[in-house]
Amino acid sequence: MKLRDTLQLSFNTVTSYRTRSLLIILAMALGVAAVVVLTALGDGARRYVVGKFSSIGTNLIIVLPGRAETAGGFPGAVLAQTPRDLTLEDARFVGQLSQVKRYAPLNVGVVELAAAGRLREVTVLGSTADLLPIRHMNLAQGSFLAQGAEYSAQIVLGAKIAQEFFPHGNVIGQRVRLGDRRFLVSGVLAIQGESMGFNSDELVIIPIDHAQALFNTASLFRILVEARSRGDIESAKEAIRDTLKRRHDGEDDVTVITQDAVLATFDRILRALTLGVAGIAAISLAVAGILVMNVMLVAVSQRTSEIGLLKAIGAPSADIRLLFFAEALWLSLAGAALGFVLGQFGSLLIRLAYPQLPAWPPMWASLAGVTIAFVTGILASLLPAARAAQLDPVKALAGR
Amino acid sequence: MGDQEVRALSGINLEIASGEYVSLMGPSGSGKTTLLNVLGLLDRPNSGRYELDGKDVTDLSEVEQARVRREKIGFVFQSFHLVPRLTAAENIELPLMLAGTALAERKARVDETLLSFDLLDRARHRPAELSGGQRQRVAIARATILRPTILLADEPTGNLDHRIGAEVMALLEGLHHAGATLILVTHDRELGARAHRRIAMRDGEIVADER
Ligand SMILES: Nc1ncnc2c1ncn2[C@@H]1O[C@H](COP(=O)(O)OP(=O)(O)OP(=O)(O)O)[C@@H](O)[C@H]1O
Ligand SMILES: [Mg+2]
Numbered sequence: 021m022k023l024r025d026t027l028q029l030s031f032n033t034v035t036s037y038r039t040r041s042l043l044i045i046l047a048m049a050l051g052v053a054a055v056v057v058l059t060a061l062g063d064g065a066r067r068y069v070v071g072k073f074s075s076i077g078t079n080l081i082i083v084l085p086g087r088a089e090t091a092g093g094f095p096g097a098v099l100a101q102t103p104r105d106l107t108l109e110d111a112r113f114v115g116q117l118s119q120v121k122r123y124a125p126l127n128v129g130v131v132e133l134a135a136a137g138r139l140r141e142v143t144v145l146g147s148t149a150d151l152l153p154i155r156h157m158n159l160a161q162g163s164f165l166a167q168g169a170e171y172s173a174q175i176v177l178g179a180k181i182a183q184e185f186f187p188h189g190n191v192i193g194q195r196v197r198l199g200d201r202r203f204l205v206s207g208v209l210a211i212q213g214e215s216m217g218f219n220s221d222e223l224v225i226i227p228i229d230h231a232q233a234l235f236n237t238a239s240l241f242r243i244l245v246e247a248r249s250r251g252d253i254e255s256a257k258e259a260i261r262d263t264l265k266r267r268h269d270g271e272d273d274v275t276v277i278t279q280d281a282v283l284a285t286f287d288r289i290l291r292a293l294t295l296g297v298a299g300i301a302a303i304s305l306a307v308a309g310i311l312v313m314n315v316m317l318v319a320v321s322q323r324t325s326e327i328g329l330l331k332a333i334g335a336p337s338a339d340i341r342l343l344f345f346a347e348a349l350w351l352s353l354a355g356a357a358l359g360f361v362l363g364q365f366g367s368l369l370i371r372l373a374y375p376q377l378p379a380w381p382p383m384w385a386s387l388a389g390v391t392i393a394f395v396t397g398i399l400a401s402l403l404p405a406a407r408a409a410q411l412d413p414v415k416a417l418a419g420r
Numbered sequence: 421m422g423d424q425e426v427r428a429l430s431g432i433n434l435e436i437a438s439g440e441y442v443s444l445m446g447p448s449g450s451g452k453t454t455l456l457n458v459l460g461l462l463d464r465p466n467s468g469r470y471e472l473d474g475k476d477v478t479d480l481s482e483v484e485q486a487r488v489r490r491e492k493i494g495f496v497f498q499s500f501h502l503v504p505r506l507t508a509a510e511n512i513e514l515p516l517m518l519a520g521t522a523l524a525e526r527k528a529r530v531d532e533t534l535l536s537f538d539l540l541d542r543a544r545h546r547p548a549e550l551s552g553g554q555r556q557r558v559a560i561a562r563a564t565i566l567r568p569t570i571l572l573a574d575e576p577t578g579n580l581d582h583r584i585g586a587e588v589m590a591l592l593e594g595l596h597h598a599g600a601t602l603i604l605v606t607h608d609r610e611l612g613a614r615a616h617r618r619i620a621m622r623d624g625e626i627v628a629d630e631r
Binding site for chain 2: 021022029032033036325326329333334335337338414417
């Protein structure tokens with residue numbers, strides 16, 4: 021028997037038992053669709069988190085005072101010893117390292133903002149001109165803190181603050197009062213929304229010296245550092261640690277976090293999660309495989325006399341095995357294809373419902389879902405096909 | 421029942437010449453169908469030899485036996501054994517498909533056969549939409565489309581009324597006249613008497629062989 025005829029004859033069989041075939045195809049399809057949709061969700065979540073994290077900067081290194089990691093013992097032992105302050109001088113030394121492209125010292129506090137007859141508490145960031153490029157922030161109007169003009173009393177407003185205090189526009193050049201100091205508005209940030217717990221729309225930014233005076237502190241909250249390239253991140257991290265250790269009398273009392281390491285950790289966790297849910301979904305495919313096996317076994321016993329007839333008119337066992345095999349192949353093919361389409365459609369629905377979640381099913385997952393459906397379908401047909409091929413023709417003809 | 425051994429056939433010594441018309445008669449359970457199955461290579465005797473066209477076919481492999489069945493033997497059954505999902509034309513086409521005949525030739529042969537069996541207007545019908553006589557005609561068309569030398573008919577008129585049965589018998593006898601060896605199992609004395617050679621069986625043995 022020619023392959024083409026085998027395929028066509030079994031296709032004919034599949035379409036003849038319509039309800040039965042549709043049910044198997046549906047079971048297969050749901051399994052494949054589950055794999056596709058769940059991995060799309062998992063991978064979407066991963067991309068979302070990683071994207072959010074990347075958006076706060078590129079090749080970012082964060083230096084904070086105090087040692088977060090402890091080398092044995094209990095954490096209190098480290099916390100008990102007050103860490104040395106991180107100063108503007110420290111930041112300047114870090115900025116001179118060859119691996120560092122730019123840096124921005126950071127102080128944070130909450131102060132009362134008064135302007136145009138209004139009053140409210142706002143989060144204040146004290147920093148320098150380089151904060152803008154390091155944190156990937158954009159201006160809606162005006163200019164950011166001027167380079168090297170740390171002492172001039174400029175202020176940059178978050179988009180929402182600007183809207184609240186000056187609803188009629190015309191913000192640039194306005195006078196505002198922050199605590200007991202006066203500032204001149206030099207720029208307004210573009211709307212950015214929340215990112216990593218910071219809503220940049222609701223804060224104001226002033227030069228670092230003013231901030232330290234306002235908060236009455238000489239200690240920095242953080243130093244944000246941008247390495248020259250991705251490859252420089254590790255050596256920059258080492259260099260920063262060495263420099264600060266030297267400056268702090270040999271005391272290793274700062275924590276240096278790289279965005280890369282945090283990103284990699286999130287990436288790894290979320291990938292594992294995605295694989296996990298994909299695995300669970302794949303189990304439903306195994307169940308569908310068992311269903312195929314059951315249905316094919318029923319088909320063999322239903323069609324016993326037909327198998328006998330095929331043998332009587334000269335079909336060798338191999339042809340009969342192939343016929344049943346091909347039947348399972350068609351069912352799996354249809355199930356996998358339908359599942360793929362359903363999965364893509366489901367992912368599309370998720371993307372429409374949650375536009376910020378990039379729920380694109382990864383290629384490997386779609387391929388894996390389709391392949392597993394195929395393989396289980398075919399494996400499940402081996403036993404029924406062999407059973408059909410081995411039937412004794414005389415008994416089979418009699419329907420036994 | 422159980423492990424008790426049943427001798428469906430015993431001591432059969434039979435030679436049938438090419439082109440003969442033989443009827444097999446005997447009470448139920450006498451071994452007629454079993455003998456037919458052995459002749460058709462569907463069943464293997466536990467002992468003994470079977471030569472077909474001068475060649476020992478007793479110990480052929482499964483694949484070779486299938487080939488002999490396909491090329492030399494045509495079965496006609498009491499219950500037709502048509503594939504319910506396939507149309508009359510497709511049922512008739514089955515042996516050609518199994519033989520791997522090319523599509524164009526297949527279509528031509530099926531059309532020709534449909535015509536000679538007066539089934540052209542029923543070609544697209546499924547077995548359920550056909551009368552008993554039409555079904556048996558389709559079955560005979562299928563059995564003969566590869567021009568086998570031997571036709572094995574097991575009570576081919578058993579499920580048909582008298583008139584239709586006579587039509588089917590005429591069809592089979594026509595094929596015999598065209599050169600096929602026809603071996604017919606029947607319970608109908610009148611039909612059995614029409615054969616040129618009449619074999620009677622009882623308890624798995626041949627008890628009479630008249631010409
Ligand atoms: N699968 C089987 N297992 C055991 N014995 C069987 C089997 N098939 C047939 N037989 C026995 O073999 C003997 C011959 O059966 P066979 O079917 O050849 O009879 P038959 O002459 O065709 O009868 P009928 O006219 O009723 O069709 C019977 O005794 C029957 O019981
Ligand atoms: Mg019988």
